[in-house]
Amino acid sequence: MIDFADHWIDLxxxxxxxxxxxxETKPAPIVPRANVAGRALxxxxxxxTFLASLTVGAVTLVADTASQWQNDISREITxxxxxxxxxxxxxxxADVRRxxxxxxxxxxxxxxxxxxxxxxLEPWLGDxxxxxxxxxxxxxxxxxxxxxxxxxxxxVARLQAEVPAAQLDDHRAWVSxxxxxxxxxxxxGVGILTLVLVATTxxxxxxxxxxxxxxxxxxxxxxxxxxxxSFIAREFERHFLRLGLVGAVVGGGAALVVFAVMxxxxxxxxxxxxxxxxxALFGSFSIGWVGYVGxxxxxxxxxxxxxxxxxxxxxxxxxxxxxxxxxxx
Numbered sequence: 001m002i003d004f005a006d007h008w009i010d011l012x013x014x015x016x017x018x019x020x021x022x023x024e025t026k027p028a029p030i031v032p033r034a035n036v037a038g039r040a041l042x043x044x045x046x047x048x049t050f051l052a053s054l055t056v057g058a059v060t061l062v063a064d065t066a067s068q069w070q071n072d073i074s075r076e077i078t079x080x081x082x083x084x085x086x087x088x089x090x091x092x093x094a095d096v097r098r099x100x101x102x103x104x105x106x107x108x109x110x111x112x113x114x115x116x117x118x119x120x121l122e123p124w125l126g127d128x129x130x131x132x133x134x135x136x137x138x139x140x141x142x143x144x145x146x147x148x149x150x151x152x153x154x155x156v157a158r159l160q161a162e163v164p165a166a167q168l169d170d171h172r173a174w175v176s177x178x179x180x181x182x183x184x185x186x187x188x189g190v191g192i193l194t195l196v197l198v199a200t201t202x203x204x205x206x207x208x209x210x211x212x213x214x215x216x217x218x219x220x221x222x223x224x225x226x227x228x229x230s231f232i233a234r235e236f237e238r239h240f241l242r243l244g245l246v247g248a249v250v251g252g253g254a255a256l257v258v259f260a261v262m263x264x265x266x267x268x269x270x271x272x273x274x275x276x277x278x279x280a281l282f283g284s285f286s287i288g289w290v291g292y293v294g295x296x297x298x299x300x301x302x303x304x305x306x307x308x309x310x311x312x313x314x315x316x317x318x319x320x321x322x323x324x325x326x327x328x329x
Contacts, residue, residue, distance in 0.1 A: 038239075042247040044203050049251030049302050052196040053295045057259050059189035060291035066182035077152075078169045079140040079159065087165055089138055095163050096140045103158075105150030108143040193298075200302060201309050223321055233314040237307045244306025248299040256295060259287050 079100065081092050093111045100109035112120075117138065118129045125134075144150055152170055159166045222232055263286050 038243055041203065041240075042243050042250075045200060045244055045247030045302060045306065046251040046254075048196050048200050048203075049248040049299065050254050051251075052193055052298055052302075053252045053255030054258070055189050055192045055196070056294040056298055057255060057287045057291050059186055060287045060294060062185045063182050064288060064290075066178045066185075075143060075146060077142045077144060077171065079142060080167045080169060081138045081140070081163065082165045082167065083135040083137065084165050092163050092165060093138055093140060096159065096166050099158055099162060100140065100142045100155070103150045103155050105145050105148050106142055107145050110141045110143075112139040112141060197301070197305065200305060205309055205313050219318075220321060223318060229315060229318045232318065233311045236314045237311040240310035241303060241307035245299070245303035248302040248306075252295045252299040256292070259291070 079096050081087075081089065081096060083089065097109045097111055100106050117136065118127070121129060121136065152168065156168050159168060219232055223229070
């Protein structure tokens with residue numbers, strides 16, 4: 001049996017909220033601004049936004065670093081002169097340099113001297129090497145013009161004709177692997193972002209239904225006495241928009257702080273092996289303006305998605321109430 005006294009009290013409280021005659025400066029909100037469910041939802045959104053922002057930054061770092069590696073590799077090619085019996089290594093290196101400089105599209109050719117070659121082999125063979133006693137290939141680094149690259153087929157043919165021990169490496173295999181890795185990383189990042197956004201949507205749906213269950217009697221009274229569905233949905237939309245934006249800003253801001261701290265740490269520890277490895281992989285560990293714009297766009301997307309999802313959930317629930325028969329009501 002319906003308790004009409006309680007129903008009448010709820011009705012008066014509802015009208016008091018709508019008209020603002022509650023003794024307060026402004027009407028009390030339909031959805032409480034501070035409760036356990038709201039704080040839990042805000043925390044979950046902050047955590048998921050933090051993870052998504054880290055993903056955006058990581059994808060940006062990897063893409064920028066791969067692009068930088070690709071540009072660095074495409075600016076240079078390497079000619080390797082293999083040692084052979086009776087080969088005058090110094091003369092062969094000089095011939096390779098001469099042929100390279102005579103080729104259109106080559107801007108510079110540098111012979112890697114004994115000291116530089118020894119530094120390259122030092123991690124494996126130690127220092128104090130005598131290259132004359134070891135069959136070590138020697139290198140010529142050739143800088144090319146990216147706007148007008150040389151004819152590699154003709155360069156290879158001339159090198160083979162004049163210096164048979166020379167082998168040209170244009171790093172095409174490395175460039176192809178870098179491009180493949182960058183594309184795979186971007187695809188993985190997009191997939192992770194999609195999963196995070198889907199999880200956010202589902203979380204908001206359940207949180208909205210929980211908030212509506214706690215305020216079900218107020219919503220039904222408002223709905224039955226003639227309050228428009230758009231008014232009720234707007235109240236929930238504003239509430240969850242605020243929760244979503246606050247949580248997203250906290251999570252996104254925390255991710256930006258992590259990237260800033262890592263950048264400062266890398267810059268201040270450039271001489272340490274750890275920082276050198278990070279710099280080799282991720283450059284200066286700066287996500288750049290693209291990363292910052294991506295994080296800001298993610299924060300706005302999460303906030304808007306939270307509000308939009310809550311509105312759809314409320315409208316669907318009100319539509320279900322309209323389908324209840326008068327007897328069931």
